[in-house]
Amino acid sequence: MxxxxxxxxxxxxxxxxxxxxxxxxxxxxxxxxxxxxxxxxxxxxxxxxxxxxxxxxxxxxxxxxxxxxxxxxxxxxxxxxxxxxxxxxxxxxxxxxxxxLTGGVAVPAKSPIQSLADLKGRSIGTTSLTDKTFLMLRALCIRKHGFDPLQQSKVSAVGSPLMAELMERGQLEAALPLWHHLARMQATGQYRELLSSATILRELGLPTDxxxxxxxxxxxxxxxxxxxxxxxxxxxxxxxxxxxxxxxxxxxxxxxxxxxxxxxxxxxxxxxxxxxxxxxxxxxxxxxxxxxxxxxxxxxxxxxxxxxxxxxxxxxxxxxxx
The missing domain is CATH 3.40.190.10 (Periplasmic binding protein-like II)
Structure with a gap:
């Protein structure tokens, strides 16, 4: 050596x-x-x-x-x-x-909602009005589709663990759960991810990381x-x-x-x-x-x-x- x-x-x-x-x-x-x-x-x-x-x-x-x-x-x-x-x-x-940022927007697997534009007027659950993914969603909806979900949809602050249950009851049509609840919801096959945080970032012209x-x-x-x-x-x-x-x-x-x-x-x-x-x-x-x-x-x-x-x-x- x-x-x-x-x-x-x-x-x-x-x-x-x-x-x-x-x-x-x-x-x-x-x-x-x-x-x-x-x-x-x-x-x-x-x-x-x-x-x-x-x-x-x-x-x-x-x-x-x-x-x-x-x-x-x-x-x-x-x-x-x-x-x-x-x-x-x-x-x-x-x-x-x-x-x-690894969250996203979840909807029931059989939901007719297919794009952000379809969220206008829908009932949406978010953990809080200050949630970063929800703020990004607002920014993208305004930029791409000309509406603010906070003003033109029915937004509720909901505990992340309750979102799946409320969607099952039809009380929510879309939700922004915490990342780990989103993963679990997808794993059941009953829910799908409409849009990920990474996709929202990319659509806003930002890096996904x-x-x-x-x-x-x-x-x-x-x-x-x-x-x-x-x-x-x-x-x-x-x-x-x-x-x-x-x-x-x-x-x-x-x-x-x-x-x-x-x-x-x-x-x-x-x-x-x-x-x-x-x-x-x-x-x-x-x-x-x-x-x-x-x-x-x-x-x-x-x-x-x-x-x-x-x-x-x-x-x-x-x-x-x-």
Whole structure:
């Protein structure tokens, strides 16, 4: 072995010998808990010299409070929340995308609704009027078909788990469920996806891989620990794509509940479709364009922010992950 190769191996060993740790906030029911479990099962933390101290919080607000107070250093949240935190003076940044927009519009399999134009005047369920996929749907309907579903359809805020039941009763004709409920609904064969979030983005003239959720970290966290955590997320996610046993473990640990295990392949496929593949300057441009389109349709009161602030996002860690 050449001397320079020995030097690299020794240097690498010394780096990993200096174990790092991070405090991570998990929202009950959130998918980051799946990845953390995978890290543990696959020994990724040990492999990278990283100790992950995870705490689960009952609500999104509790998780955000833990980040603000410094109780945890990392959480997963959307691109709006990271800007709101910074606007309030909290030293945080979105350091890497966690998940893409992977929702869509569901209709009953035998529904006569065949296109967005057919949604005019129909009863539509959405998790909230601020849901990003619903805002994108509004933008596309206005742009392509000249109507705003919020004004010219019957829109109701509905809990995602109830959407299938309400469509079965005929109380809803279309719905925008959370991505995992959409996957389950499709798996039953009773519902079909009229339009995916990716298709909506493409029709709006945007790339289909615009991130929705980000790994958000406090700026006072150890940069090397953050790098190792991001690498651990990558490694665990890649192994989750290949390992069926980890998905059984997720269900056994009650991190997610399926009414029918035959829906698991559809859940896995939809989850995998949301894994980000890039994070660079062009990603920031795409995110800015999306925010501008949403603001043009719904205004800052609904979107939650008045502008896109690039300072809330950092791509510096992405270089080390390539």
């Amino acid at each position: 050449r001397w320079w190769m020995v030097g690299l191996l020794v240097a690498g060993s010394l780096v990993w010998a200096q174990e790092k740790s991070v405090r991570v906030g998990l929202q009950a029911g959130g998918t980051l808990s799946w990845v953390i479990l995978a890290m543990e099962r696959f020994g990724v933390g040990k492999e990278l010299g990283l100790e992950v101290k995870a705490t689960t919080y009952a609500s999104k607000d509790a998780n955000r409070l833990a980040l603000r107070s410094g109780e945890v250093q990392i959480v997963v949240d959307d691109f709006v929340e990271v800007q709101l935190l910074r606007d309030r003076g909290f030293p945080v940044q979105a350091i890497y995308p966690y998940s893409l 615009v991130p929705l959720l980000f790994i958000i970290a406090r700026e006072d966290a150890d940069p090397e620990a953050l790098r190792r955590f991001l690498r651990a997320v990558q490694l665990a996610s890649e192994r989750m794509k290949q390992d069926s046993a980890i998905w059984e473990a997720i269900l056994e640990a009650r991190l997610y509940a399926l009414p029918d295990k035959s829906q698991l392949p559809a859940l896995r496929k939809r989850w995998e479709s949301g894994l980000p593949q890039r994070w660079d300057a062009s990603s920031l441009i795409s995110l800015r364009l999306l925010v501008e389109r949403l603001l043009a349709v719904a205004g800052p009161e609904i979107v939650g922010i008045e502008r896109f602030d690039p300072r809330a996002f950092s791509t510096q860690f992405a270089v080390a992950l390539r």
